[in-house]
Amino acid sequence: MSRHEHPDAQAQFESALQTLRDHQHRITEPRKAILTILTREHGPFTAEELHKQMAKGGCDLVTVYRCLTAMEEINLVRRCDFGDGCYRYEFNTGEHHHHHIICRSCQAVETLDMCVADGLERMARQMGFANVTHTLEIFGVCATCQQKS
């Protein structure tokens, strides 16, 4: 719970609210609840995980999906795809791009703060593509799970 708590979660949370306002989006309870979780813990989380984590009251799962979609459109959150059939979302700090390394055995997620895809994106631009982005996820078996087997 607190082990992965982000140091300036509060600041990120406030900034996120401002971004919502900037885009003429309303500050609602479900949105605040989702942003509270996403700025406190890194995630990334599925819609279902966020829904379960929401404090008393909470909101409908459908609302979680709609909020996440809306937030992704204004780049407040980033959608990750671990190839297991559901999407995960994390707060988009806007800072340096990063990637994840996912344990195929226990599903634990660690963050990799480097990104080597700049060269690839440059190549794509040379091929005539505009507005280039990419997704990159790494998979392996973590040290702990290796010992177990």
Added chain:
Amino acid sequence: MSRHEHPDAQAQFESALQTLRDHQHRITEPRKAILTILTREHGPFTAEELHKQMAKGGCDLVTVYRCLTAMEEINLVRRCDFGDGCYRYEFNTGEHHHHHIICRSCQAVETLDMCVADGLERMARQMGFANVTHTLEIFGVCATCQQKS
């Protein structure tokens, strides 16, 4: 149809049949049909696309799914994830790793023959992970689609 036809499709097809035999898998009509498409055209294709492309007779869509799953397990095909809710499959030549660049507008797929993720995988191994793999897809708007807008 023939524009993207692979030069040694025939050889790859035969080799694929052998791989099936090596794994005690039977050479059935649906499997031959799927492998014929995948060795002739690069793809990657969804199960549905393969199903539609299958010549007269064809087979059930469920069988396509089952064949692809079986073939992925023995590394005959590679599963790609463009993050749009369905998986795509391509023949695994076993040659150098490559990636795709997908046009966000017309969905056209081009192949990028370089891979810069070796550094990332090395880093993952240093973090204690074993059996490291990765997925990397690039998205952009192709030259043709840029002109249209």
Added chain:
DNA sequence: ATATGTGCAAATTCTTTGCATTAGA
């Protein structure tokens, strides 16, 4: 006041499973 967001129910889409039947080796 009013457009935007939400809840609930139902629909959609992709994929998987169960089971009787067919067909490779």
Added chain:
DNA sequence: TCTAATGCAAAGAATTTGCACATAT
């Protein structure tokens, strides 16, 4: 022959949509 593979129908899981009601600005 005899087990693996297929077809059909139905189930499952994740996500989206329609519409009446609620609520933030």
